[in-house]
Amino acid sequence: MKKGLIFIISAILLIGTLAGCSGEESVQAEKTKDGKVIVDFWSFWGSETRRPIIEKIIEDFNNSQDEVFVKHTYLPWGDIWTKNLASVAAGNPADVIINDINSVAQRAENAQSEDLSKYIDESFKNQFYPHLWETVMYGDKPYAVPFNTDTRLLFYNKDAFKEAGLDPEKPPATWAELEEYAAKLDIKDGDRYERVGFYPLWGSIGAASWMTSADGGKGFIQDGELYINTPKKQEALQWLLGWKERLGEKTVQSFEAEFGSEQSNPFIAGKVAMWVDIGTFYTQIRDYGEDMNFGVAPIPAFEKGSGNWSDGGGFVAEIPKGAKHPEEAMKFIKYLAGPEAQKYWAMKNYDNVANKEAAEAVVNELKGDDKYVYEASVKNLDQTQLFPVPVKYPDYQNRINPHIDSVLLGKTKPEKALAKAEKDVEKLKRK
């Protein structure tokens, strides 16, 4: 009798374990009690600032609907992509996911996201900045909808400018001016720097951006052609090396080691006078800068008239391949990328949203510093480029970076390093 009982229990346990693998649960959860279709939405916006904003947007959408109900699932940054991939492979993905803007084509090519062309018409497409819309296209079809983007600006400390005898209303416009101003803004105590005027590789910008800027806005790969080892890019690299030599390896390393955010950000702490960062960096200055007197300007141009290029990134909303409710999912995406939700998101985050109408409406509604920085960032979008990862060169950045590092460490000459980088990337090309 006892043994019979054990047998039954173990059999139940076993069946229970096996049943855990089946998709029973998700079948159950597809509709709410009042018959609305549940759309599973994955984002990584779980922080104290962002979560309430996205949840308010979802709530507004849900309240306006009698057919669709959006359920938000927060997944940590990084985890969200691998989980999405695994769930696509398993045939049970979310209905909508927030993903990286620069790799939309990669996912389309690898059959990880749905073609959205049948849900999208010309008037919908025209709501977005064209340079963002380009990133979601793969083989003439859209595979995502842009959500937000960013752009880089030069933040400068006006008090430091006054102190150094510079006009606080006249930020540097060219690389030459940048160097000149930076030298004036440096404060040294013997060999030690108390304040560094500027260093081009600090903040939210890297060597690649300066190289692109010198090269008339031409990235490393354009229309399938490689432009890695160009004279202008070599020149830019040499220029970057010059900055490092001026400050000295030690100063650069010791400053970098102490970079943090908020109060310990060196620009906010007054240890660096000019700093390149994205528009939302402003909120850190506002919250931790104690009435810091600052200005923003476009990133200085290589030379007069060569363009104040900036690069941008951002996120898109997309439907993973094999999602169960693409139609309902698209309804939500249209709301998410529509003027109302985008405006709310921008007002709360000062984030550059993808919807033009929303972005412009926000400029008109903000006041004071909020308006000043946001307007500058929206204006800067005209000169902002995105560099979507080409399908044929999925890992090209990792091949170029070590060579750039080696130049900045003084181990290789720019021309040699870039020639090698170009060769490495060539080898990587996918057929």
Add this chain to the structure above:
Amino acid sequence: MIQRLLAGERVLRKKEKTSRRRMSRQTRENIFGYLFISPWIIGFLGLTLGPLLFSLFASFTDYNITSRMNFIGLDNFKRMFTIDDLFKTSLWNTLYYVLFSVPLTTAGAIFLSVLLNQKVRGMKFFRTLYYLPAILSGVAVYFLWMQLLSPSTGLVNTFLAWIGIEGPAWLFDPEWTKPALLLMKMWSVGGGMLLYLASLQGVSASLYEAADLDGAGVMQKFFYITLPMISPIIFFDVLTSTIGAFQIFQEAYVMTENGSGGPGNSLLFYNLHMWNNAFEVFDMGYASAMAWLLFIVVMVLTIINMKLGKKWVHYEGEIINENCRSTEVL
């Protein structure tokens, strides 16, 4: 007569019945046995052996998880040696790390355990103190070390400045990133130390007494008694830490910017490069091939280790045998 026969048959039948019942009980026990271990068997087949074989197969394909799985023969392996320069970098970084970390941590652990094996007051306190770092968990420790190794405000360089040495930039200088990691590893040799401590306590005091009578010094006792006696543990420690060192990943992933592998790829370890291929570029076929190559490398090294081990590892039983032989000669 007939009655007797019938009775006999009855006994036989009874016997047969019980044996049949016994048989069925046996089978039933077997069934229960299998049932009870079935979660493990299913787990092993489904979650370990299955993926293992699958990755072996995937290593010969261009598998990308979602759309491709074409058989491409040995292309992935060819790519490692002919196209992928980062493969060489990562292999070199890993070998460097294994080559230095294994001897250093082993020697460090032995040294510490010998120190902590002395009969001094308050030894328990010190033993706990030195073991503590070994129980602290990964990521938090790495963050702690990032603070300690900070070039101008970190404790390590501050201490070095006291004694008149200008410390390097550690994690920011490609020449110093790997030494920085080794330094960090040395801090947590407590785990190995505990093993050695236990084996040191097992070394018979009579051996030392005999050595004392023969007039052996401290160093002689250490090299001719202590080391040989704990050599099986050293062997075990070297073997497991070599395997562990080849798999270094977390440290570099956490302590370098965006898990990039540090300045100039100086901390791009084999597993980090493999992880990048698998989960950044989703080149699962190539990553699988890398995993299997690592498996082969580690297996070959382990076999070499085992063969070499026979030369220097002394098991107590063998020593006795040698003694027997020597008495025979006498």
